[in-house]
Amino acid sequence: MKVSIEEGKRLTGKVRSVRVRRWAGQEWAEVRRSVRSACVEAGPERDTLVQSLKAAGAAIAAWGVSGWWFQAPMALLAPWTAIAMVGSTVYQSVRTGIQQFAIIALGTVWASAAMAFTQDRTMVAMLLTLPFMMLLGNYRRFGSQGIYGATTALFVITGGVSSTSTVGHRLLETLIGAVIGLLVNAFVLPPVHLRSVRDRLVRLARETTDVLGATAEGLREEDGMKKSDSWHHSAGGLTGSLQNVSEARRWAMEGSRWNPGGRLRRVGPMPPPFAEDMRWGRVCTRVLALTRTLKTISDDTELPSPSLDFLRLLSDVLSQAGHICAIETELLTGSGTGALHERRDAAFREAWSTLGSLTDSFHRQEPSAAAVGGELLLEARQLVTELTSSG
Known part of the structure; x- marks a missing residue:
């Protein structure tokens, strides 16, 4: 009994190790894909890179003005x-x-008052x-x-000084940082998100193509159903990409407000209509x-599986649906x-036509399947219907 328990523990450890390695591999693949996308094409990854570098530049500029030029006592706030x-x-x-x-400002004033009242x-x-x-x-x-109110108050309290001049300095440093950050964001490659909607729809269509292609290819293999967990995991990832499209749509609407970017940057064509997001x-x-x-078919061994002929025709339908998605990707790029x-x-x-053959094959299935x-x-029929609705 001891041997079997130890064996079970070893097997459990191996399973966990495999899952960890699989997770790490997927995360590393995502990181490489994001880095490659940021370097070779305009899109969300490059926008993230630009905004990150702008934030770093704004922080350096704010420190230069408050800490190096003004010699402010608490230049960190800027x-x-x-x-x-x-x-x-x-x-x-x-x-x-x-x-x-x-x-x-509230955190600074309140903390300074508390320090004065408690005699530091x-x-x-x-x-x-x-x-x-x-x-x-x-x-x-x-x-x-x-949350910045409490953290600012901590900075003020741990600074240990509560005179009126230092309170004024802290408010001035905060104002300097706010002005520099706003100016950098508004006039240095101002974010214009009209392109982001199209880019993220293209990404979603491309990922859908990949999922359908992998599933269709796996269904043709003898032991392909063992990969069904991977197909489902990839299909689940499409939900995140769809949320990115919704987020980009909101940014596109919000991004046009008070933004000089429409005049300072070439923004490109208008994004696809909202109906495309829904489709x-x-x-x-x-x-x-x-x-x-x-x-479910792969996991539940007691559940009767459709015939090999049915799965082969289903593979053909999914392959053709993936081909349609690939064409849609090209159309979305303009x-x-x-x-x-x-x-x-x-x-x-x-x-x-292949769906018609799949329907005929279904009628020949055993009642249990x-x-x-x-x-x-x-x-499969509803998938093709949704894809056809763009025509």
């Missing part, structure tokens, strides 16, 4: 504020700046300041900036449902030509 000011949109920077300056006794000043500032920071008008959302739902059913539309129409006809086969057939 670069700290500047970093938070470089937001995803200029409007967000302005809104964030107002919220942040207000809460930082740090622990007592913290007791009088931090509970109040944490509660005030949760006030919805301060948004996500509320690709429905496509992702169908892909996720298909892979979930295939995973390279739409008459030839591409003709190729897409031909792919639609081929997919519907009809439930699973019917679910796969329904999802």
Whole structure:
């Protein structure tokens, strides 16, 4: 019995090790893909790179003005504020700046008053300041900036000085950081997110193509169903990409407010209509449902699987759906030509023809496999329907 328990522990350890290695491999692949995308093409990764470098530059500039030029006693507040000011949109920077300056000013004044009242006794000043500032920071008008009130108060209290001149210096340093951060975000490659919607839709279509291609290829292999867990995991990742599209759409609407970028930068064509977001959302739902059913078949050995002929035809349908997604990717990049539309129409006809063959194969299934086969057939048909709706 001891041997079997030890064996079980070893097996459990091996399984965990495999899962950790698989997770690390997937994360490393995502990191490499993001780095490569930032270097070779315009898109969300490059936007993130630009905004990160801008935030770092704004912090350095704020430190240079407050710490090096003005020799401010608490110059840390300026670069700290500047970093938070470089937001995803200029409007967000302005809104964030107002919220942040207000809460930082409150934290500075309250902490300075507490230090003066307690005659610079740090622990007592913290007791009088931090509970109040944490509660005030949760006030919805301060948004996500509320936490800066308490952290600023900590900086002030641990600084140990509460004179009127130092309070003024701290407010001035905060203002310097806010102004520099706003100016950098608004006039140094100001973020214009019109392109981001198209880029993220292209990314979503490309990832959908990859998932459908991998699933179709696996269904043709003898032991391909063992990969169903990987297919379902990849299909689940499409949900995150879809959320990125929604986020980019919100940024595109917000990004045009108070933004000089429309005049300072070449923004490119307008993003695809919102209906495309909804359509690709429905496509992702169908892909996720298909892979979930295939995973269920693989995991549940007692569940009757459809025939090999049915799975082969399903593979053909998914391969053709992936081909349609690949054409849609080219169309979304703005390279739409008459030839591409003709190729897409031909792919639609081929997919519907194969769906007809898949339906005939379903009618020849054993009654025990009809439930699973019917679910796969329904999802495949709805997938092609959603893809066809763009025509």
